Amino acid sequence: MKKWLGFASAVLATSLFAAACGDTEGGGSAEGGKDGEKQLEVGFALKTQDSPYFVSLADKVEKYAKEQGWKVTILDAGGDVQKEAANMETFIAQGKDLIFLDAIEPDAVVPSIDSAAEAGIPVINLDSGVAEEANDVTTVYSDNRQNGRLVGLEYAKKMGDEEIKAIVLSGAKGNVAGYERRTGLFAGIIEGKLGVSEDEAWKLAEEFESALSSKGKATNEEAKFSVVGQGWGNWTEEEGLKAAEDLITANSDLTTALGENDQMLFGAMTALDNAGIKDVDIVAAADGAVDAFDRIKEGGYFATGLNSPTLVAEKGIEIAKEILVDGKDPESYEEVTLTEPAAITKENVEEYYDLGF
Numbered sequence: 001m002k003k004w005l006g007f008a009s010a011v012l013a014t015s016l017f018a019a020a021c022g023d024t025e026g027g028g029s030a031e032g033g034k035d036g037e038k039q040l041e042v043g044f045a046l047k048t049q050d051s052p053y054f055v056s057l058a059d060k061v062e063k064y065a066k067e068q069g070w071k072v073t074i075l076d077a078g079g080d081v082q083k084e085a086a087n088m089e090t091f092i093a094q095g096k097d098l099i100f101l102d103a104i105e106p107d108a109v110v111p112s113i114d115s116a117a118e119a120g121i122p123v124i125n126l127d128s129g130v131a132e133e134a135n136d137v138t139t140v141y142s143d144n145r146q147n148g149r150l151v152g153l154e155y156a157k158k159m160g161d162e163e164i165k166a167i168v169l170s171g172a173k174g175n176v177a178g179y180e181r182r183t184g185l186f187a188g189i190i191e192g193k194l195g196v197s198e199d200e201a202w203k204l205a206e207e208f209e210s211a212l213s214s215k216g217k218a219t220n221e222e223a224k225f226s227v228v229g230q231g232w233g234n235w236t237e238e239e240g241l242k243a244a245e246d247l248i249t250a251n252s253d254l255t256t257a258l259g260e261n262d263q264m265l266f267g268a269m270t271a272l273d274n275a276g277i278k279d280v281d282i283v284a285a286a287d288g289a290v291d292a293f294d295r296i297k298e299g300g301y302f303a304t305g306l307n308s309p310t311l312v313a314e315k316g317i318e319i320a321k322e323i324l325v326d327g328k329d330p331e332s333y334e335e336v337t338l339t340e341p342a343a344i345t346k347e348n349v350e351e352y353y354d355l356g357f
Contacts (some may be wrong), residue, residue: 011023040324041071043091044100047128048079051235051263052289053309054102056357060217061100068321070097073165082106088112092119101136103128110134122330124324125311126316129176129336137323138333141314144180145187146341147305148285152188153302154343155256156284163224164189166256166283167211167247169264171235172273181260181305183209186227193223195238228254233264240264245269254280255309260306262287269300288344290356306342310357315339 014320042065051054058074065072073091077084081104091099091119092115102124103109110131113123117135155164168185171178186208193199197239202221209217212227219226228251231243240263248254248271257272259265272280284292286305295301315337322328344352 023230039069039071040097041073041088041094042098042100042320043096044072044074044126045084045091046074046076047084047102047104050079051077052357053287053307055129057102057309057313060310061126061316064132064313064317068317068325077104079104081105085112086108088116092116092121094126096118096121096204097324098264099199100122100126100316101130101319102212103124103235105128106130117221122320124316124319126312132335137330138335138337139318140312140319140339141177141338142305142312143338143341144177144286145184146338147307147343148181148184148186149188149191149201149287150301150341150343151283151305152185152190153192153246154188154345155185155281156189156192157160158281159193159255161224164193164226165254166199166225166227166258167229167231167244167251167268168227168233169231169240169243169255169257169259169268171260171264172206172325173232178260179209182258184260184305185283185285190220190223193225194222217237220271227258230259233259233267233335235261235263237263237267237270240267241270242267244268245274248272248275256281259284260286260318262289262292265301266291288352288356289354293344293349293353293356296344296346299346303343303345306340306344306352306355308352309357310355311339 026174027032034125046058062072075087077087084104099121106129113134113136116123123136123138127141129139130136168182171181183205187201187205190204191198208218212230217228229247233240244267246265257265257268257280265282265284282301284304286307288304288307292301292304310339321329
């Protein structure tokens with residue numbers, strides 16, 4: 001049970017004030033409140049802006065918060081946990097009404113979250129989860145498991161009874177999101193190829209992942225599905241290129257390059273082109289970069305899962321409004337709040353295009 005240490009009274013006061021003054025939505029500005037009323041102030045402690053996803057997430061949080069008439073302050077930690085802690089301390093000292101947080105490390109940030117809670121400031125995590133003991137409201141991010149599974153199902157449908165011989169590009173060892181994304185891909189492919197239940201597919205995917213982790217390769221013979229190598233691309237195009245080059249050298253007869261995000265697979269596409277290897281399907285468990293959407297439309301990229309900073313920001317602001325304006329109990333939220341998953345293919349890419357980054 002989360003202990004909010006005075007936060008309930010702060011919410012009550014805010015709610016009574018909002019009721020007396022009227023909803024601020026559509027009124028006020030980023031600089032001042034409407035007709036002299038107290039303006040809600042929120043901070044966003046951002047881990048980094050080193051990729052289009054994080055830049056878009058910051059932009060969308062600022063946009064949607066300002067639409068509510070709230071004042072927004074964004075502080076970028078640049079990937080430094082000490083800077084992140086300092087940014088959180090700054091927001092607490094400034095008495096923000098609420099803090100959004102995209103954490104660098106799940107454990108390191110717990111003291112900062114707890115300090116905010118002690119000061120009566122709720123913290124909503126966006127994109128990155130934190131340790132369970134943290135005194136936060138919830139974590140909002142995309143459904144990595146189901147994104148991967150839905151993409152895998154679509155790819156299994158495409159391949160039918162044909163053999164899949166793949167490499168997989170992963171982000172970082174021990175990363176939970178990456179693990180969920182690739183096991184989701186495995187589950188969807190196995191479920192679609194074998195026609196088993198989703199529960200059975202997840203069990204088989206866990207066995208597949210265990211073999212990959214211990215042996216560096218894995219096979220489900222009945223599904224005619226094998227991963228012949230795993231590379232670690234640190235989520236970037238440059239390192240994805242390097243990892244793919246090594247794997248391609250050892251396995252030139254691939255049907256598929258699987259990946260945990262779009263950027264690493266962009267690197268894999270370059271590696272394949274440089275090696276003169278054609279007709280390899282590119283399949284991402286999740287991301288949703290506009291560049292990937294364009295390639296999907298052109299037919300050179302099979303699919304990606306919907307990991308939209310727009311949807312994460314929208315949901316985060318929605319929850320913040322429920323707490324700060326409507327007076328909803330912050331303890332009523334689940335530890336994790338997931339956005340809607342989707343497999344984005346050539347057939348539906350236009351529908352999701354504006355949610356890209």
